[in-house]
Amino acid sequence: MERFVYADNAATTPVAEKVANEMMPFLTKYYGNASSLYSIGRDSRKAIMESREKVASLIKAQPAEIIFTGSGTEADNMALKGIMHSKRAKGKHLITSSIEHHAILHTAKTLEKEGFEVTYLPVDKDGLILIDELKAAIRPDTALVSIMMANNEIGTIEPIAEIGAICRDAGVLFHTDAVQAAGHISIDVNEMKIDLLSLSGHKMNAPKGIGALYIRKGVMINPIIDGGGQERNLRSGTENTAGIVALGVAAAEAESHMQENITRLTAMRDRLIEGVLKIPYCHLTGHPKKRLPGTASFVIEAIEGESLVLLLDLNGICGSTGSACSTGSLDPSHVLTGIGLSHDIAHGSLRLTLGVQNNEEDVDYILEKLPQVVERLRSMSPVWDAQKNCPSGLKV
Ligand code: PLP
Numbered sequence: 556m557e558r559f560v561y562a563d564n565a566a567t568t569p570v571a572e573k574v575a576n577e578m579m580p581f582l583t584k585y586y587g588n589a590s591s592l593y594s595i596g597r598d599s600r601k602a603i604m605e606s607r608e609k610v611a612s613l614i615k616a617q618p619a620e621i622i623f624t625g626s627g628t629e630a631d632n633m634a635l636k637g638i639m640h641s642k643r644a645k646g647k648h649l650i651t652s653s654i655e656h657h658a659i660l661h662t663a664k665t666l667e668k669e670g671f672e673v674t675y676l677p678v679d680k681d682g683l684i685l686i687d688e689l690k691a692a693i694r695p696d697t698a699l700v701s702i703m704m705a706n707n708e709i710g711t712i713e714p715i716a717e718i719g720a721i722c723r724d725a726g727v728l729f730h731t732d733a734v735q736a737a738g739h740i741s742i743d744v745n746e747m748k749i750d751l752l753s754l755s756g757h758k759m760n761a762p763k764g765i766g767a768l769y770i771r772k773g774v775m776i777n778p779i780i781d782g783g784g785q786e787r788n789l790r791s792g793t794e795n796t797a798g799i800v801a802l803g804v805a806a807a808e809a810e811s812h813m814q815e816n817i818t819r820l821t822a823m824r825d826r827l828i829e830g831v832l833k834i835p836y837c838h839l840t841g842h843p844k845k846r847l848p849g850t851a852s853f854v855i856e857a858i859e860g861e862s863l864v865l866l867l868d869l870n871g872i873c874g875s876t877g878s879a880c881s882t883g884s885l886d887p888s889h890v891l892t893g894i895g896l897s898h899d900i901a902h903g904s905l906r907l908t909l910g911v912q913n914n915e916e917d918v919d920y921i922l923e924k925l926p927q928v929v930e931r932l933r934s935m936s937p938v939w940d941a942q943k944n945c946p947s948g949l950k951v
Pocket of ligand 1: 565566626627628629631656658703705706707732734735755756757764766
């Protein structure tokens with residue numbers, strides 16, 4: 556292997572050295588329970604408070620509006636179940652989109668089984684929410700709208716401020732799953748009129764297993780985990796101090812380097828996209844401009860996504876596909892079909908997501924290896940000969 560290039564930062568990110576260094580003492584030295592009265596317990600509590608300030612600052616919230624959770628998934632569950640349960644008497648209707656992460660979609664399905672009603676909004680071919688459909692879907696009994704800030708498979712950034720304004724005008728609470736966006740693009744929960752927001756540490760160079768839910772002051776929500784009453788009675792369980800410290804450090808780093816990271820990653824991403832699109836019968840998925848700085852996503856005709864990922868791995872490149880089998884099903888991801896791709900085309904999906912640790916040489920290496928790998932797979936493909944004489948004519 557000539558080089559190792561990790562280009563799957565939407566799946567998870569490496570823990571930054573500064574983050575690891577600053578969290579380590581909370582595993583070995585200040586290991587006290589944050590509820591304990593002696594000094595190593597108080598040290599732990601103080602560190603949690605400081606982290607809360609840093610995470611709040613990243614999204615322009617108040618520290619008291621941040622609840623630490625065990626993951627982005629838990630934050631999403633808490634937002635949807637916590638709000639729908641608390642508003643049960645007044646409203647039984649939830650609106651979300653058809654391209655959300657399963658942390659939202661499967662939670663919505665559970666709520667349906669409990670008797671709640673859910674509307675799944677369609678998106679356009681770039682993955683953008685259809686605003687008129689949202690307006691039409693809001694009913695007198697709508698309790699919550701939950702629309703992701705940025706899509707994990709195609710990187711499209713939704714018009715969150717516009718959605719926030721519509722919800723606020725209609726008197727409906729608005730949650731956004733910002734797991735892919737937080738730390739990567741600038742977020743102001745007040746300007747964007749967001750009532751609840753989920754984020755996750757491992758998507759921004761903190762470890763796995765730590766997340767947070769922003770809950771705007773005054774929003775009533777039920778806990779989904781009962782116990783010792785930590786996190787203002789909303790999320791019981793002894794605090795993961797080291798994880799919380801790590802999230803705080805990662806949030807502060809992301810905030811202070813936001814603009815330079817956006818500029819550098821966007822330039823690398825665009826060069827990557829331009830190079831990959833030189834491969835015949837290859838198409839960009841997601842919005843061409845309104846997309847996450849590090850996310851490049853494609854469909855490559857007459858290619859099977861899983862074979863592509865495995866062959867890239869043999870060349871030292873980590874990428875991902877929403878094509879098939881990962882869940883044991885033969886269907887491609889709901890996001891790819893949600894933007895209108897046929898199963899055939901969606902089977903050749905490839906997602907390459909750059910992070911702060913990537914550099915221009917990584918992009919060069921991908922652009923050298925990917926066309927070779929595609930050519931090799933196509934040379935073995937029984938459908939390629941037929942396909943190249945009769946391309947799909949796909950415009951994505
Ligand atoms: N929401 C989105 C958009 C995601 O991309 C992910 C993870 O990939 C999650 C939620 C779940 O976050 P976590 O892995 O922290 O549970």
